[in-house]
Every structure is written in structure tokens, then in C-alpha cells.
Amino acid sequence: MTTVASFNIDYLQYLTPNGELVGDKKPRIATDFEKLKSIYELMVLTRTFDSKAVALQRTGKLGTYASCLGHEAVHIGIGSAMAESDVFAPMYREYGAQFYRGVKMSEVLNYWGGDERGSNFSGPQHDFPWCVPIATQCTHAAGAAMAMKLRGEKRAAVSVVGDGGSSKGDFLEAINAASAFTLPMVLMIVNNQWAISVPRKKQSAGRTLAQKGLAGGLPSLQVDGNDYIAVYTAVRAALKRAYEGKGATVIEAITYRLSDHTTADDASRYRPDDEVENARQFEPIKRMRKYLMSNKQWNEQLENQLLETSKKEVEEAVDEYLSSGNPGVASMFDYMFADMPHTLEAQKQYALDLEEKSNG
Secondary structure, eight states: OOOOOOOOOEEEOSBOTTSOBOSSSOOGGGGOHHHHHHHHHHHHHHHHHHHHHHHHHHTTSSOOOOOOTTOHHHHHHHHHHSOTTSEEEOOSOOHHHHHHTTOOHHHHHHHHTTOGGGGSOSSOTTSOOOOOSTTHHHHHHHHHHHHHHHHTOSOOEEEEEETTGGGSHHHHHHHHHHHHTTOOEEEEEEEOSEETTEEGGGTOSSSOSTHHHHHTTOOEEEEETTOHHHHHHHHHHHHHHHHTTOOOEEEEEEOOOOSOSSTTOOGGGTSOHHHHHHHGGGOHHHHHHHHHHHTTSOOHHHHHHHHHHHHHHHHHHHHHHHTSOOOOGGGGGTTTOSSOOHHHHHHHHHHHHHHHHHHO
8 A cells, every 4th residue: 555645734823721922933913012912902892792793683673683692702803814905705703803894893783683784884895794594605606716816916815614614515615616726815714613403523423623625735824813913913914925926825713602603592502511611711811911911012902991981882882773763674675786686676675665655
């Protein structure tokens, strides 16, 4: 028997759970404390928003909502590493990345409140909207990356998929296309250990999910998804490679879903409580705060001020959302087609007539 191929998956970490910086070669971002403080502030704002959104759903003021609790480092690491001209193809919980790219909190609330105006969000208009059918966003990103290559643009497409989504054919097709056509693309697997009620060990017998990229011929690695510095560094390197015409990269970020899958889920029915409590020791916000404090860049006074300002910003966003008004049933037709078929035009007019009659 002859071995025709072998591989290794590298693992990248700079910040330990205790907030200590490790590794022989420190990236520049590790000592850019002004940048790190702004990132930490956005992480806390994102968590404050997330908690409020769950509360809104529980009180009937929001539809089903997908929490991002515990994902702040990986999401904001992605968003802050991207150039504005890059294209982002998210799933449905990457709020931190989108906030960094200019999406408003009120727009996220509109979306989960069932108002399609939320998808017409601020920030780069070339970014894709939230994608609920899991993994289909990966092929969308591959298509965008193909367009960039054909136009000779120095840009890249970045897509995010979960550990469960990495079992979908769309994800594997995106890897194959990215490899076959050397597309400027980054495929990020956010491995939060649970695909709704299915644990990671039932998703794949492979030791990593990153190695799925190797099967398609793409460089692939794991990063500590609770370590902002590691995520940012890995995504920046992958984007640089894409800009230089060297093709796509697959990154598996190891994190944990500290919340239910969505507010329609009760994870306590299938997930051990002690597993969740253990995962809290590794969560990203606590880790970043320890790192900043150990370098005398943060203190309790600043923390209290941040919590207060974050709460105020979130409440303002909630007020904007609640005062945005009901767009009406006819609005469902507004974002379906550039040129609407006449049959739907008639249906829309019927809906408008009903609305006018009910308001009259």
C-alpha cells in the first residue's frame, strides 16, 4: 500500500481563556489597544442587544429570534477583518459582523419582527441579506466571488456556515467551485457544537470540520472562535490570499452556543446543563476583558460606563423599531421581483384595496 496524500490541520490561538497572550509571533492587532477596546465595546453592545431581543420575543414584541450569545468574537472578528468592498453572505445570527459593517440594530429587529424592510439594511448594499435556508449562502458567495474574478476586482466574498450547515451539499458545492475556479473567497465554519438538537459528533466522524476544505483542495485551518485576535488574524490572512489571486480558504472557528438555537427552541431538553456551564469558562467577552485589564487598558469604571451606554443605545434602537409601524400585507410583494409579473400585480392591488377598506 502506498500513501498518496496526508494532511495536518493547524489550530490558531493567541488569547487563552484566562486572557493571557500566547505564541511566539504576536500579530500587530494584539497590541493595538485602541482597536481592541473598540472591538470589546462592540462585543458588549452586541450581547446587550442580543439579551434585549430575546426579551422582546418573550413579551410578544418580536418573532422567533436566533441568539448569538457566545459568538461575539468570531462574528466581529469576521466583520472587522473585511474590507468594505468585500461581499458578506451571512446566515441569520452574525449580528456583530453586520453591526461592524453598518447595519443598524433596529433593522435587525425589523427583520425578526417580520418586516422585510429590515433586509434593506444600512451598510454595504452589495452584502447579502440573512439566509435562513442553511448553507445556500455559501453558493451565493461563490457566485459573487466568480463575478469578482471575471471582472478582475481585488475583492473577496465571505460566507458563514454552522457545523450543521457544513453537512449540506450547498457547502460542499461551494468548496468545489471555489477550488476548481480559484475563487477569491473565505468559507467560515462557526462550529458552535450543536446543530439545533444534533451534537457535533453526529455531524461528522472527521476529527475536524476544516478538513472538508482539504477534500476540495483548499487550505484549511481551525481557530479558537472565542479568541477575537485569532479569528481576525486568520480571516485577514485568508482575505490577503484571495486578493492576491491565490484562491479560497476554509476556516473552522471553535466556539459554543450558550443560548438556545432560537427562541422557538428549548436546548435544555437535549443538552446537558453542566456542558453549558463549562463552556461559559471559555466565552469571548470575559476573555477579552481580562486581556485588556491585565494590560491596564480597561477598568471597572469603564466597564460600568460601557454597560450603561450599551443599554441606552439598545433601548433607542428598540424605540425606533417599535415606532416603525406596520408596513401592511401588500408589502410582501415589494421585494420579490425587479419587474413584477402581472398576476402578482393584481394580487398586490387586491391587498392594497383591502388595506384601504380596513383603514377607511
